[in-house]
Amino acid sequence: DAGVIQSPRHEVTEMGQEVTLRCKPISGHNSLFWYRQTMMRGLELLIYFNNNVPIDDSGMPEDRFSAKMPNASFSTLKIQPSEPRDSAVYFCASSSLPALSGSTDTQYFGPGTRLTVL
Amino acid sequence: EDQVTQSPEALRLQEGESSSLNCSYTVSGLRGLFWYRQDPGKGPEFLFTLYSAGEEKEKERLKATLTKKESFLHITAPKPEDSATYLCAVHASGGYNKLIFGAGTRLAVHP
Numbered sequence: 001d002a003g004v005i006q007s008p009r010h011e012v013t014e015m016g017q018e019v020t021l022r023c024k025p026i027s028g029h030n031s032l033f034w035y036r037q038t039m040m041r042g043l044e045l046l047i048y049f050n051n052n053v054p055i056d057d058s059g060m061p062e063d064r065f066s067a068k069m070p071n072a073s074f075s076t077l078k079i080q081p082s083e084p085r086d087s088a089v090y091f092c093a094s095s096s097l098p099a100l101s102g103s104t105d106t107q108y109f110g111p112g113t114r115l116t117v118l
Numbered sequence: 119e120d121q122v123t124q125s126p127e128a129l130r131l132q133e134g135e136s137s138s139l140n141c142s143y144t145v146s147g148l149r150g151l152f153w154y155r156q157d158p159g160k161g162p163e164f165l166f167t168l169y170s171a172g173e174e175k176e177k178e179r180l181k182a183t184l185t186k187k188e189s190f191l192h193i194t195a196p197k198p199e200d201s202a203t204y205l206c207a208v209h210a211s212g213g214y215n216k217l218i219f220g221a222g223t224r225l226a227v228h229p
Contacts, residue, residue: 004161031214031215042219042220042221042222043162043205043207043219045216045217048214048216050214055214056214056216091161091162093161095215097215105215106152106164106167107152107164107215107217108164109154109161109162109163110161111160111161112159112160112161114159
């Protein structure tokens with residue numbers, strides 16, 4: 001299995017521009033997570049999808065952030081307009097358990113997208 | 119509020135010098151505790167899952183243990199290639215498969 005795939009790996013943009021990050025989860029996984037990692041705040045969950053439906057978006061910092069999952073093999077995280085404080089590494093992770101199965105399962109992470117907003 | 123605290127923040131070891139990393143957690147009910155390894159510029163890589171107090175798991179030079187309040191990651195005779203940041207995360211009972219991560223321990227093993 002190729003694992004979780006993210007693109008681009010690096011993105012440099014100017015303040016005010018739109019940024020779109022992409023993720024392909026592991027085939028067969030039905031849970032997808034977007035995280036942001038910074039030195040100050042560590043790994044933070046932004047949004048969680050189960051069976052392509054957003055379940056918890058309470059971690060999305062503000063309305064400038066949006067995420068979609070149009071099908072089981074693709075998700076996007078969009079920032080519009082971007083700001084310098086959005087600079088971070090954004091990770092996508094996937095796992096195979098249903099949302100409220102009552103048990104836990106391993107989340108497998110992609111390589112991340114390093115975003116720099118100038 | 120669910121909370122995960124890792125210590126120390128950073129650890130420097132000589133090759134062969136065994137040590138332990140600590141992960142203390144406060145959760146309403148533990149469904150699972152996870153250890154990940156993260157190399158610079160890469161995503162977290164899964165190491166272990168522990169489910170109940172008293173459980174232990176091993177992989178090469180790493181051994182993870184769990185009590186009702188904390189988990190330890192023991193590193194025996196480390197090598198330079200063990201240098202990485204080690205992250206601990208908990209899945210609390212109730213709700214979906216949401217992980218709360220600690221800040222991590224940066225381990226440097228010198229030859």
